[in-house]
Amino acid sequence: xxxxxxxxxxxxxxxxxxxxxxxxxxxxxxxxxxxxxxxxxxxxxxxxxxxxxxxxxxxxxxxxxxxxxxxxxxxxxxxxxxxxxxxxxxxxxxxxxxxxxxxxxx
Numbered sequence: 001x002x003x004x005x006x007x008x009x010x011x012x013x014x015x016x017x018x019x020x021x022x023x024x025x026x027x028x029x030x031x032x033x034x035x036x037x038x039x040x041x042x043x044x045x046x047x048x049x050x051x052x053x054x055x056x057x058x059x060x061x062x063x064x065x066x067x068x069x070x071x072x073x074x075x076x077x078x079x080x081x082x083x084x085x086x087x088x089x090x091x092x093x094x095x096x097x098x099x100x101x102x103x104x105x106x
Contacts, residue, residue, distance in 0.1 A: 001045075001048060001101060001102070001105070002045045002046070002048040002049050003045070004045070005041045005042070005044055005045030005048070005061060006041070006042050006045035006046060007045075008041050008045075009037075009038045009039065009040070009041030009042035009043075009045060010038070010042060011038070012034055012035070012037055012038025012039075012041065013035075013038050016031070016034050019034045019037070019038075019071075020034055022071045022072075022074060022075040022078075022080075023071055023074070024070050024071060024074040027070075037064070037067075037068060040060065040064055041064065043057075043060075044057045044058075044060045044061045044064065045057075047060070048061075048105065054105050055105065055106045057105070058102045058103065058104075058105035058106045059102075059106055061098075061102040062099050062102045062103060062106075065095055065098055065099050065102065066099070069092075069095055072088075072091055072092055072095060073092065075088055075091075076088040076089055076091070076092060
């Protein structure tokens with residue numbers, strides 16, 4: 001789980017355009033939000049590696065997953081040229097599974 005979030009966080013800096021495209025237009029400062037999301041994913045991923053920080057990191061990941069859920073909904077509503085709609089739809093309940101997985105570390 002730690003590696004997943006660290007890699008995902010790094011990807012926010014490598015491919016920011018991908019994340020900016022799926023950000024709902026009503027959210028302010030998309031570049032700042034993308035930067036913060038990447039930073040938090042890296043930080044929480046790293047914190048999962050230390051047993052004393054693991055519960056705090058897991059709660060942070062849960063909050064982050066809830067915070068980015070509107071982007072997942074927006075991406076499904078808008079569609080994506082390279083991703084079938086059914087995959088985007090399945091991604092929505094996957095967020096619940098990721099939250100459950102993080103909760104196991106609390």
